[in-house]
Structures are given as structure tokens and as C-alpha cells.
Amino acid sequence: MCRGLDALPITCLERAKELKALFGSLLHKSEQSITGQAKKNDKLSRLNVDEPLKWKESFDKLLSSQNGLCLFRAFLVSEFSEENIAFYLACEDYQATKSSKQASKAKRIYDEFIATDAPREINLDHLTKAITKENMEHPGQSCFDLAQAKIYTLMEKDCYPRFLKSSTYLEVSRKTKTY
Incomplete structure (x- = not known):
């Protein structure tokens, strides 16, 4: 996982890609629940689907989310920081x-x-x-x-605002707003 002190940066990049796919999958499940096909998972899906939007509320909320932290770390790897x-x-x-x-x-x-x-x-x-x-x-x-x-x-003050403008974050949050 990304969180460990000794985690390799490539692992975090791979995890970031997995997260993008995961959020896409959750969005698909949420869409199914709206049409009545997956009502049992609706509450869980909505909670997970809303997660990227919460990251924008504060830096602390981003860091307290394992998925958010991993995407942020992958972003920092891409910026060499x-x-x-x-x-x-x-x-x-x-x-x-x-x-x-x-x-x-x-x-x-x-x-x-x-x-x-x-x-x-x-x-x-x-x-x-x-x-x-x-x-x-x-x-x-x-x-x-x-x-x-x-x-x-x-x-x-520096990295977090750039993360919120990054293509990865914008793509994930744009998908969540669609549903």
C-alpha cells in the first residue's frame, strides 16, 4: 500500500491507477442503484463515490482518507516532491x-x-x-x-492546491459529480 514509510513510489502510482478504476466502478454501481438494480450497495457506493469531493473540503480530509492520501502521494511523485x-x-x-x-x-x-x-x-x-x-x-x-x-x-499551501487542479483529481471528481 501507499501509506508505509518504505513504500516504493511505483507502488503508489499503480495504486493511483487502481483508484481511478475503482471510482469508475463505484460510479457504475451507483448508477445501477439509481435504476433499482443494486439497492443493497447504494449506501456504501454513495459513501465511496462522494469521497473525492470531501478531499476538496480540507487538506486534513484528504490526508485522513487512505485513497486520497495515496492519490496525493502519487501526485507528489509526479512532481518530484x-x-x-x-x-x-x-x-x-x-x-x-x-x-x-x-x-x-x-x-x-x-x-x-x-x-x-x-x-x-x-x-x-x-x-x-x-x-x-x-x-x-x-x-x-x-x-x-x-x-x-x-x-x-x-x-x-503549495502542493494541495495544485493537486486539486491536477488532471487525476479533476477526472475523479468530475465523474462523481455526474452521479
């Missing part, structure tokens, strides 16, 4: 980690995303990097909070 959502999700995972394992996980996240010349370096200002580096001396639950908040804001 997938490291932002990967970092955000790594931080979410880190916050749920037991304190006994946090130090090693913190180092891995720092080395992968924040350190100078990190393989998936995210775009942080000097002050945020310095604070995060200082937090690494005694990594705790909130070690990456500032950096995560900066990346969240970057995605919300």
Missing part, C-alpha cells in the same frame, strides 16, 4: 512509537530527510533544521514537531 509526504508520514509513525525505540527511529528519520545531503532531504529553513538537530540530542515524542508542521504547511 514525494519526500514531503514520506517525511510527514514518518513523523506520524514516530509519534506512535514506544519511547524505547524512538532514538533509533529518530536517527533514521533525521538521516533520511533532514541531515545535510540526506537522500530524501526536505526543504526546511536553517532555524528549523538547527532546532531539530538540537532535539536529536534527546529525541522525545515531539522531536520532529516543528519540522513536521513546516512540511505540513508547505504541502497544504
Whole structure:
């Protein structure tokens, strides 16, 4: 699935294609239910069919939807900025980690995303990097909070509006409006 920290970008792209097909299929089921052929699945179909429209309501609603997150991640891969959502999700995972394992996980996240010349370096200002580096001396639950908040804001203000204008999102939402 797309959600995992170690998910390969190609997997997410494949999942995005599957989602487009899935929403097309759900729309077809919804159309059948309108004509009375599939009334049992009507409520479930409508819930799923309306999902892409909810993503436009807020960035949080997009991220809280597994399908929305996967399509958004595929979009970021296409823009060569997938490291932002990967970092955000790594931080979410880190916050749920037991304190006994946090130090090693913190180092891995720092080395992968924040350190100078990190393989998936995210775009942080000097002050945020310095604070995060200082937090690494005694990594705790909130070690990456500032950096995560900066990346969240970057995605919300920059990437999310472009996602809502992307051909993939527009195609999926246009299909849902038809029904």
C-alpha cells in the first residue's frame, strides 16, 4: 500500500491507477442503484463515490482518507516532491512509537530527510533544521514537531492546491459529480 514509510513510489502510482478504476466502478454501481438494480450497495457506493469531493473540503480530509492520501502521494511523485509526504508520514509513525525505540527511529528519520545531503532531504529553513538537530540530542515524542508542521504547511499551501487542479483529481471528481 501507499501509506508505509518504505513504500516504493511505483507502488503508489499503480495504486493511483487502481483508484481511478475503482471510482469508475463505484460510479457504475451507483448508477445501477439509481435504476433499482443494486439497492443493497447504494449506501456504501454513495459513501465511496462522494469521497473525492470531501478531499476538496480540507487538506486534513484528504490526508485522513487512505485513497486520497495515496492519490496525493502519487501526485507528489509526479512532481518530484514525494519526500514531503514520506517525511510527514514518518513523523506520524514516530509519534506512535514506544519511547524505547524512538532514538533509533529518530536517527533514521533525521538521516533520511533532514541531515545535510540526506537522500530524501526536505526543504526546511536553517532555524528549523538547527532546532531539530538540537532535539536529536534527546529525541522525545515531539522531536520532529516543528519540522513536521513546516512540511505540513508547505504541502497544504503549495502542493494541495495544485493537486486539486491536477488532471487525476479533476477526472475523479468530475465523474462523481455526474452521479
